[in-house]
Amino acid sequence: xxxxxxxxxxxxxxxxxxxxxxxxxxxxxxxxxxxxxxxxxxxxxxxxxxxxxxxxxxxxxxxxxxxxxxxxxxxxxxxxxxxxxxxxxxxxxxxxxxxxxxxxxxxxxxxxxxxxxxxxxxxxxxxxxxxxxxxxxxxxxxxxxxxxxxxxxxxxxxxxxxxxxxxxxxxxxxxxxxxxxxxxxxxxxxxxxxxxxxxxxxxxxxxxxxxxxxxxxxxxxxxxxxxxxxxxxxxxxxxxxxx
Amino acid sequence: xxxxxxxxxxxxxxxxxxxxxxxxxxxxxxxxxxxxxxxxxxxxxxxxxxxxxxxxxxxxxxxxxxxxxxxxxxxxxxxxxxxxxxxxxxxxxxxxxxxxxxxxxxxxxxxxxxxxxxxxxxxxxxxxxxxxxxxxxxxxxxxxxxxxxxxxxxxxxxxxxxxxxxxxxxxxxxxxxxxxxxxxxxxxxxxxxxxxxxxxxxxxxxxxxxxxxxxxxxxxxxxxxxxxxxxxxxxxxxxxxxxxxxxxxxxxxxxxxxxxxxxxxxxxxxxxx
Numbered sequence: 178x179x180x181x182x183x184x185x186x187x188x189x190x191x192x193x194x195x196x197x198x199x200x201x202x203x204x205x206x207x208x209x210x211x212x213x214x215x216x217x218x219x220x221x222x223x224x225x226x227x228x229x230x231x232x233x234x235x236x237x238x239x240x241x242x243x244x245x246x247x248x249x250x251x252x253x254x255x256x257x258x259x260x261x262x263x264x265x266x267x268x269x270x271x272x273x274x275x276x277x278x279x280x281x282x283x284x285x286x287x288x289x290x291x292x293x294x295x296x297x298x299x300x301x302x303x304x305x306x307x308x309x310x311x312x313x314x315x316x317x318x319x320x321x322x323x324x325x326x327x328x329x330x331x332x333x334x335x336x337x338x339x340x341x342x343x344x345x346x347x348x349x350x351x352x353x354x355x356x357x358x359x360x361x362x363x364x365x366x367x368x369x370x371x372x373x374x375x376x377x378x379x380x381x382x383x384x385x386x387x388x389x390x391x392x393x394x395x396x397x398x399x400x401x402x403x404x405x406x407x408x409x410x411x412x413x414x415x416x417x418x419x420x
Numbered sequence: 421x422x423x424x425x426x427x428x429x430x431x432x433x434x435x436x437x438x439x440x441x442x443x444x445x446x447x448x449x450x451x452x453x454x455x456x457x458x459x460x461x462x463x464x465x466x467x468x469x470x471x472x473x474x475x476x477x478x479x480x481x482x483x484x485x486x487x488x489x490x491x492x493x494x495x496x497x498x499x500x501x502x503x504x505x506x507x508x509x510x511x512x513x514x515x516x517x518x519x520x521x522x523x524x525x526x527x528x529x530x531x532x533x534x535x536x537x538x539x540x541x542x543x544x545x546x547x548x549x550x551x552x553x554x555x556x557x558x559x560x561x562x563x564x565x566x567x568x569x570x571x572x573x574x575x576x577x578x579x580x581x582x583x584x585x586x587x588x589x590x591x592x593x594x595x596x597x598x599x600x601x602x603x604x605x606x607x608x609x610x611x612x613x614x615x616x617x618x619x620x621x622x623x624x625x626x627x628x629x630x631x632x633x634x635x636x637x638x639x640x641x642x643x644x645x646x647x648x649x650x651x652x653x654x655x656x657x658x659x660x661x662x663x664x665x666x667x668x669x670x671x672x673x674x675x676x677x678x679x680x681x682x683x684x685x686x687x688x689x690x691x692x693x
Contacts, residue, residue: 196636229508230691259508265500269437270430281426282509308686332508 258323312339431523490573568629571678
């Protein structure tokens with residue numbers, strides 16, 4: 178695992194006496210796209226929030242490019258862009274003002290803020306406050322801020338929630354471009370078709386434990402299933418129809 | 421410094437687009453006009469019944485405004501998930517809190533300046549305005565009370581988990597420091613041996629920014645004689661040439677301590693996750 182860009186080593190998290198993440202060992206290479214899948218409460222968001230530096234593991238360690246949050250927070254934060262799942266935008270600010278605030282915190286200027294808004298098709302929203310945007314538009318603003326500094330790692334929690342089919346396609350394309358450019362991407366999703374379309378590797382989580390970690394072909398080979406949904410059903414003992 | 425300025429600018433933008441700020445501005449302006457009416461019956465020079473009423477009324481409104489705007493702003497960051505997102509940025513906690521304080525201070529001071537400016541202009545045009553020195557001292561009083569209580573608001577916003585808790589705590593702090601203070605002070609002093617009374621008055625006055633600013637303004641307006649023997653030394657230092665710089669230094673220390681305690685609590689939360 179020494180050459181891996183992102184590493185979770187024996188990561189364990191306890192909240193109020195309850196273990197939410199068992200001992201997780203996980204790694205991702207530079208330029209790899211990893212999808213975290215699993216049901217509600219499986220621990221996907223907790224893992225991503227620990228990786229983003231929002232919460233600390235109870236034990237174990239997480240590194241990005243060899244850096245630990247505990248040793249140098251600022252440098253660690255410069256390694257990643259994070260897209261949260263649950264976020265309410267500040268009232269009264271436009272998309273450009275919001276993006277400009279984030280861009281300046283990354284030492285970037287207005288040109289880059291406009292550029293990422295253009296990337297997600299929100300360059301012409303004018304004086305309209307972000308709070309009046311649809312869920313899908315707000316998701317695109319959040320995705321754009323994760324891309325701002327072209328960080329080596331992009332962490333996204335349920336990034337496709339609320340996206341319409343057109344923007345879902347654009348999102349897949351943008352993520353592929355980022356990975357082709359050497360950026361590592363870790364994201365959580367409930368939508369297996371998105372995991373299948375995007376990820377090089379898929380990690381299934383259940384009750385805070387990794388129950389399966391492999392490429393799509395490895396998963397198919399191991400479970401003899403014709404697709405990811407079949408494998409999901411087989412792992413979780415669920416009927417596959419409608420997943 | 422660049423991060424502090426960035427956070428402060430965002431805070432000002434949000435503040436000036438927040439309907440609450442305009443509600444407070446309208447309320448404060450209305451309040452200033454009512455003081456103008458009070459003053460019209462008794463042209464104020466220095467400390468008088470009218471300027472005392474103005475001070476006390478200012479003490480009711482301004483701290484509540486500062487406490488609510490400040491604490492809601494901080495709890496909003498937590499409730500909306502913005503603080504969580506910002507922890508993934510290379511932004512220091514102290515820069516964040518200092519930027520919030522500065523941005524909110526500008527919003528509050530604009531509200532105060534607008535109220536004073538408009539009522540001052542109307543008073544001057546109608547001939548019923550305050551004497552300039554008295555007007556100046558009242559303006560300084562309003563600025564100081566706002567800045568002090570904004571510091572307290574940072575503490576409340578730090579401790580409260582959501583806006584409801586912040587509202588409850590703000591009203592409680594306001595009630596205790598503004599409404600109940602004289603009675604509590606008398607009750608506490610009544611329980612102490614006589615030699616302890618003067619030092620206790622000093623310590624308790626430093627702990628209550630509203631009382632500290634009120635005393636300072638009363639003495640500056642020439643009303644020190646009304647304060648009683650326990651405050652003779654206060655009158656001495658406030659009237660001296662060192663009075664204003666010492667007072668401003670106390671305010672700076674008070675606000676810095678409030679921000680530093682807030683910083684330690686936010687950092688503790690960040691470190692523990």
